[in-house]
Amino acid sequence: MGAESFVLRGDICYSLSPREVRCVEGGYLVCVDGRSAGVFEELPERYAASPLVDCTGRLVIPGLCDIHLHAPQYAFRGLGMDLELLDWLNTHTFPEETRYADLDYAARAYDVFAGDLRRCATTRAVVFGTVHVPATELLMERLEATGLVTYVGKVNMDRNAPERLVETSARSAEATRRWLEDVCGRFERTHPIITPRFTPSVTDGLMAELGALREKYDLPVQSHLSENPSEVSWVKELCPWSSCYADAYDHFGLLGEKTVMAHCVHSTDEEVELLRRTGTYVAHCPQSNAQLASGIAPVRRYLDLGMSVGLGTDVAGGASLSMFRCMADAVAASKLRWRLVDQSLAPLTTQEALWLATVGGGSFFGRVGSFAEGYELDALVLNDSGIRTPRKLTVWERLERFVYLAEEGGRIERKFVAGREVSLD
Amino acid sequence: MGAESFVLRGDICYSLSPREVRCVEGGYLVCVDGRSAGVFEELPERYAASPLVDCTGRLVIPGLCDIHLHAPQYAFRGLGMDLELLDWLNTHTFPEETRYADLDYAARAYDVFAGDLRRCATTRAVVFGTVHVPATELLMERLEATGLVTYVGKVNMDRNAPERLVETSARSAEATRRWLEDVCGRFERTHPIITPRFTPSVTDGLMAELGALREKYDLPVQSHLSENPSEVSWVKELCPWSSCYADAYDHFGLLGEKTVMAHCVHSTDEEVELLRRTGTYVAHCPQSNAQLASGIAPVRRYLDLGMSVGLGTDVAGGASLSMFRCMADAVAASKLRWRLVDQSLAPLTTQEALWLATVGGGSFFGRVGSFAEGYELDALVLNDSGIRTPRKLTVWERLERFVYLAEEGGRIERKFVAGREVSLD
Known part of the structure; x- marks a missing residue:
């Protein structure tokens, strides 16, 4: 994944302020030239031609x-x-x-x-x-x-x-x-x-x-x-x-x-x-x-x-x-x-x-740590399916739990820095 | 591993008192009928016929x-x-x-x-x-x-x-x-x-x-x-x-x-x-x-x-x-x-x-938590090779580190309770 313009689909969370987290289930995080062009509930037509990184069902958070x-x-x-x-x-x-x-x-x-x-x-x-x-x-x-x-x-x-x-x-x-x-x-x-x-x-x-x-x-x-x-x-x-x-x-x-x-x-x-x-x-x-x-x-x-x-x-x-x-x-x-x-x-x-x-x-x-438009796109794709529960959780609950249990069932699947993918091998 | 009499070879640690840990590198933990018969630096002749569970290079500690x-x-x-x-x-x-x-x-x-x-x-x-x-x-x-x-x-x-x-x-x-x-x-x-x-x-x-x-x-x-x-x-x-x-x-x-x-x-x-x-x-x-x-x-x-x-x-x-x-x-x-x-x-x-x-x-x-003779044999076999370092460590240092980093590179390889192996699948 060398491209720095792409669309990442997943369950996206990022901080709007210290107290407020925006969560978009099945949302689209758009990366243009290594920077975020924003997070969307539906993919805007103008980005439809961008390569899609499909992380459906995964949590996507800033690095x-x-x-x-x-x-x-x-x-x-x-x-x-x-x-x-x-x-x-x-x-x-x-x-x-x-x-x-x-x-x-x-x-x-x-x-x-x-x-x-x-x-x-x-x-x-x-x-x-x-x-x-x-x-x-x-x-x-x-x-x-x-x-x-x-x-x-x-x-x-x-x-x-x-x-x-x-x-x-x-x-x-x-x-x-x-x-x-x-x-x-x-x-x-x-x-x-x-x-x-x-x-x-x-x-x-x-x-x-x-x-x-x-x-x-x-x-x-x-x-x-x-x-x-x-x-x-x-x-x-x-x-x-x-x-x-x-x-x-x-x-x-x-x-x-x-x-x-x-x-x-x-x-x-x-x-x-x-x-x-x-x-x-x-x-x-x-x-x-x-x-x-x-x-x-x-x-x-x-x-x-x-x-x-x-x-x-x-x-x-x-x-x-x-x-x-x-x-x-x-x-x-x-x-x-x-x-x-x-x-x-x-x-x-x-x-x-x-x-x-x-x-x-x-x-x-610099402008780092958010998915708001204009920020450098650092992102983690998190697989939380190993943190098992019989309960149905919201996207935020899944992330909250990941914070406490990342090392006990959580898995970092992909990682991007300024729009470029980092090898996790 | 159904047998309840066997010899476990590895780098063995267990507490003698709150302040004192006994560590035996490449030692032998002898299990007879689900109980410890002791930890030995050399395997006593009388246990030579017991099945050997070879965990050389692994840490072995009480459950x-x-x-x-x-x-x-x-x-x-x-x-x-x-x-x-x-x-x-x-x-x-x-x-x-x-x-x-x-x-x-x-x-x-x-x-x-x-x-x-x-x-x-x-x-x-x-x-x-x-x-x-x-x-x-x-x-x-x-x-x-x-x-x-x-x-x-x-x-x-x-x-x-x-x-x-x-x-x-x-x-x-x-x-x-x-x-x-x-x-x-x-x-x-x-x-x-x-x-x-x-x-x-x-x-x-x-x-x-x-x-x-x-x-x-x-x-x-x-x-x-x-x-x-x-x-x-x-x-x-x-x-x-x-x-x-x-x-x-x-x-x-x-x-x-x-x-x-x-x-x-x-x-x-x-x-x-x-x-x-x-x-x-x-x-x-x-x-x-x-x-x-x-x-x-x-x-x-x-x-x-x-x-x-x-x-x-x-x-x-x-x-x-x-x-x-x-x-x-x-x-x-x-x-x-x-x-x-x-x-x-x-x-x-x-x-x-x-x-x-x-x-x-x-x-x-009951008599649980030690490898001293007569204790029920609960044991963990720990692989610490994923906690990488350029340093040469003592057995105790490896265990100390495992306590803090079990979830970040450590791995539980085998587990025994009262001499019986528990499946980790």
Whole structure:
């Protein structure tokens, strides 16, 4: 399926707003030159000549956007979940990331990662690599070959990391510049993103250099923010001049509408206001925030404030690569937060989780995450016949159930990114 | 595989205690007449003539015991997760359970349920039916045919339920007596269990009748306890004479070493002491407790007190039938509880989750849940080769990872209950 103009027939669902999902049973999703021309109950005459992709009886939904995960950590997903963030980084994560100096190891690991990402529900992703330029370029090549659209970052770390991983400030900046020269414009679907690991790993001097590179190359930014209380305290010590943790990025021009900050579990009011004012994205990573005992981010509050929010698996803080699981976890975590922390913030609904995983995160990539006219056409075709029940279900009920049971009877049958089909073999 | 004496070769793991897992790579698990004769690094000469089941390279672990779930709710798993317990019961659960008056519907629904339970990781289960005797007997027939060992309850409800579901006290007791006469001793693997739904659904008079039946037939008991704050308050109003919610069962002789109480999220100190003193089992159901916004049970406290604790999926408060998912959820929930509620109670480890899902719940069925000599031999053979990684892992690391990723690349290849193989077709 190489054509980028076609008509997809199936049971179509997509978010109109955080609370409203449009469902069209036996509808027609029209793709013209890789973009949606809309969803129709009857196929308009003008598209009658387009090739028909017949997915009758299947659910058709927008592709899911994973806006925070770590490619090198995929190798130890599901392992070592016995520590909080800072000890986890030193015990499990940094030693694993050190291995990516070895390009043979990186090739084996990234082959697995890219293959699994290609086959899962994710169509677009914002990805951390490691500090290593060759391994990060290899990762970009592997991801380009998947057909997915991704932002990929060479990580910067010039303090508080093991000797074999830490860079000098000068070499980190220079390696980043060299990497950007190598990869900017080199790929069709795989783009670089400025990636200071997090404030504890990056000196003010290097942060300033990264701010300058971001501006020079007009690049997006990804990092971590207010994930864990010990991390937040540490940043206060490391950047006594900052008014809040987010300020330690903002000061160097690293927040804004093309920045995604993972977690924001423990953000102060001032920090939330700074994120809102700058239009910075929050990547909510509920499974990771549970597994590393970080807490639960107040996503309802961020939505009420009109902030930009998407979902992230945060592999390998989270074990699962499944964005369906991530959606279900977001709903479940919000209910526990309501019960245990703050009953003024209503739990998320499954509808809102769908919105976060599609339009919420998708907007980081442009007009992505919806089937409304003009959006890039990312779509999943879902077979839910293996989730058996004697009941007759509506299209929405079938999708709701799929969110919770994608891995227990659900099957992703086809996947399209910007109108092009991705192989699931 | 009909034989009940054989030798199983594989990478064997089982719990020696909540904190200690024994792992034997390329070991031999010996089954004699349906019971374990132990796990050996080298096969003892005296078993050399036994048939060898060669599962080299596969993980072999004890079967998992799901000690709380609702068979009739399986039909709407993953749906309607937008309410708290009491509204959820009235809106979603009771209307669905009403359908089981229709034996045709029950047959279709229980075929699906029994088939999926047979193929999942569960080897033993403690199951709620509905109030309907014919449907409950049909459920027992279907479960008997799976080869699993289960306790199944005809539910009792004589108040606070819709007209089409509620029984009169006399008819409820009489139907239960008739059902027990029908099914006691009728099946090899499927046994009745006294099942007052929960105090809000059962008058004191009926509770007393059930206590008498329990004693007369020497039966186990299952019910719900302190799941939700509104439920707990309601019980205080309904049973002003009781010293705590658990007392509203204990008063009628319904607690004890053959009773399992689901949830115990909001149990008072007095209630915990009553459960401990009577040896009552707690069925911890972490996914349900999140999805119905109930809270998180203090499982660490129950373990520290030496109480009997197992895990339950609580389908359809929980959407997933997977006991691996249940184990992972138990660990994750305990970390959130540590972070958000009480840092004096350490999070559960994956080792402890394995213990809870095997020995913890298994002991409700007798000598079940371990491969130690004399235990009934319930075993799962797990293929983890689809959970790809470039790393070399220990046997324990492979199992730890399987707990978190069973549904994302893991595969259950074979399943044995009391030494007999269960078909996974």
